[in-house]
Amino acid sequence: MKKHQLVIRPYNTVLFTLLSLFTILCASAQEKAIVKGTIRDAELKSPLPGANVIISGTTNGTTANFDGQYTLFVSEGTFEIEISYLGNETKKINVQVNAGEVKIINVELVPQATQLDDVVVTGSLEGQQRALNQQKAADNLKSIVSADQMGKFPDQNSAESLQRVSGVNLQRDEGDGRFVLVRGLAPQFTNISINGEQIPSPEGESRFVALDAIPSNQLSSLEVSKSITPDMDGDAIGGSVNLNTPTATKRELSINGSAAMEYNNASDKTVGQGSVNISKRSEDGKFGFILSGSYAGSKKENDRYEFDGWGDVGSNDIELLEIADYTIDRNRYGASSTFDFKGQNTNLYLRGLFSELREYEVRRRATFQAEEEDGEIEYAYTKELKDRPENQGVLSLNLGGSTVTPGLIFDYEVSYSKAWQDTPRNDQVVFENEGSPFVFNVTDRLNPKLVSLNGIGAEADPLTNLSLLEFKEYEKESTLAEDENITLKSNIIMPFTISENTGEFKFGGKIRLKEKQYTVRNFELLEYDGDQDLTLDSNSFSDNFNAIGFMDSSFNTPLGNFISLNAVDTFVNANLGDFESDTEKAIEETVSQEYIASENVYAAYAMGKINFKKLMVLGGLRYEATRFTYDSGIFDEEAGEAIAVNGENDYNFLLPMLHLKYNVNENTILRASATQSYSRPNFQALAQGAVFNSADLEAEIFNPDLVPVEAVNLDIFAEHYFGTVGLVSAGVFYKKLDNFIYQQTTDREYRGIPNVEVTQSVNGNTANLIGFELAYQQKLSFLPGFLSGFVIYANYSYTNSKAEVENFSEDDEITEIDLPGQAKHVGNAALGYNNKGFDARLSFNYNGAFTSEFDGSDLVRIDDRMQIDFTMSQSFAKKRMTAYIELVNINDENQIELYNTIATPRERQRYGSWGRLGLRFNF
16 A cells, blocks of 8 residues: 655644634624626527626626626625626616625626627627636636537537637547547546536546547537636646536527438448427526437448558568458437526526447458568468447436525535446457468558569459458457446635725535446357368358448458358357357456446635735635545466455645736736646556466556656736637646656566566656647627628647656666647637628648557657538528538548657548538527
8 A cells, every 4th residue: 555645734723724714704794795696688688607797996896607697795885886798788787785685686788789780799609709708707717618609610529629629639539539638638637527526437447538428519618727726626737627518598488409410421321410408497587497408320431551560571561451441330319407496595406417429330350460481471361340339428417506695605516427338249250361472562651552462363362262261269248337426515605805805715625436347247259169161251251341442442452251240140159069268368358457446535625816906816725635445356377367456545635726817907818827736547557457477477567556647737828808709818838747657667576576577557757848829719890891700710739748757668768758648739720701690610620749658669649630620501580590511521631640750650540521411490
């Protein structure tokens, strides 16, 4: 057992100070009153989140939440409040209150005209306006994407919506965005939450959340906090991403949704999609509900090359070439609901979100493996079929509320969340030919060509003569990964006044109980031991598949007649006595994957915020304690048996944070922050099985003594907001990471045996990351006539990092590498046009090259990638109906993985392009 903790000795002094401050605040709170209400748009009747409310001539103010609700603590007397919102007219109201009184003042703000013909901010600008107002009002550095903005890009899942945010890039799976990387840091460094509470990961080996399972049309907004505050989870070095589900806002019954068809040119298939949302508030506005559901299907075709061993054989040959055709059917289901009550002093809510990505993948793969003998090169040739359905989902439930008194705001919540990855079946069948003299032309290494069989005739060609391919093995597997969180949290906000400067003191606590496990329900490896010659041309084993147009017809050899799983399954079941099951392999696969882990987190924080005339200062401390236990195993290959292991690890962190926000004028803001945060190790590194071969003196093991990565984060940013709805911003950031985690191979004693080559994840030395971000978005309404309808959206981020690792290369010295996930250049650009219900947008998303993983002493890199998308829509029937078209990856951009450089590619994937034609409705 290893304990890692930051020891701060004067706890009693800190506690005494906090209790004294709490007593003073309680005494002063007795003289307070409350002004509260809801701020709406006067024409659309929709809430205005981020609206600013301030007592004229003072620093006492607040901002509206996402539902447009505000709460302002005031002293008794008569005063004037001023309500402002970017894109709407400012309003001033005279107010008189008595001590202890709660006064309700609902406000409607008239939209400003943004065009010469006095067309007001509606449609596409409304979402941008809402997001910018929330960013402007935020105490910390934050980027927000509203549901309306999401709809202006052809992004169907949450990850793809987040790629439009400055400093965010993606890791993709089968063409869809899956994992989010913020500011050049790998996915595990970013905290993902729904409605403010961290959600578990459906991935069995990791913590990070695959956001392709969560449809963007089930959300009201996405928030990316690039600097965290003490009331947020501290395990967020990259940042914190929060997915918000909607709340009913209108008293009229509202029904909206969409219906569409998607076509994929690579698979030449079409599938339906749709969504519906129903919401209503009661006549008095106290009760509200919203129910949402969605379905999105897609049928994809993925052509793929995989390479290895460049230069290990002849100069014009390759050691390993894999050619694969993937057929992927994806069905994404989503449902969310919110029931809420808004009383005079107490608000209550019950929120739920369910999402599941059901995927059915069929992989047909041909493999050429070089074998050199007596100076001659031959290739073992195999055909493999993989047939795998998999369901990956997330469930989140939040029950809570808040109570307002003249002296404080008290909020409370209990939440339950669960994530799963259920693979009921993962079947793989392999037929092989032991060796043929294939000759390849790899002059263009991304487009290999099969030149010849070196003079051997067609009868000896395993590509066409299926009798030369013999049955090798049939592997069956079924697995289940589950991750559950139960969370309780509470916060108290208390206002105070020092001289003429107002502020608030906030403190609270949280308990999160996590259980995560990975189970191998079944593993079986069958090898044939009968008397028949099981070749691919026998027993109807072959199918009629032919990958016509593989890699856009760039590969010159057909990949036809693969394997029929049904035929193989039927034969195996009818002849079970002729097959042997490798029981030792089954034990190895089970032991090396299964684990059960428990992780309990206990957190408390205290923070204060004070407003001077133009300066806001926010500072505080957060304390987090983690208690981790696990049960896992080690497979001893020599003995062919499993060894049970278990253990625990505890670590504690005290995280100071400071934020400064300076209002140069009404629309120009300077921000600076200094924070500490950390990131816990992945479960695969901490506790997921191990394999030990005492004869070969090799071991691949987990490391329960890993400690979290610690980080110091510095940010300086400037923002200017345009009155006609727009933003220009620029800033720099720096992060210093200690205990950086990487995989290391060393020779050392293991389980009492010396000189074992041990591979495991370890804590490294330090890593430094520095970068800057630029962003600009604006509707060019100041231009004359037709030009006033154009909209520009652009951002760019540059990041550079260096991490120190030991024993990474053979010289056993300290090596400097880029942090995995860190792309030097990430950017977005979009040119849009909207006028009188017409909206069009051409968008460009660029992800620079980045290191994705380590493979021995090689760095595996994802090459840079530029994707071009297009959307166009036209509203009609008094804007209750909108016809739209969306085109994705219209430039047919591939994804390429490299071993260090483009000269040694590792993988090339082609997804093709796809598009949707649909209709949105709003009643």
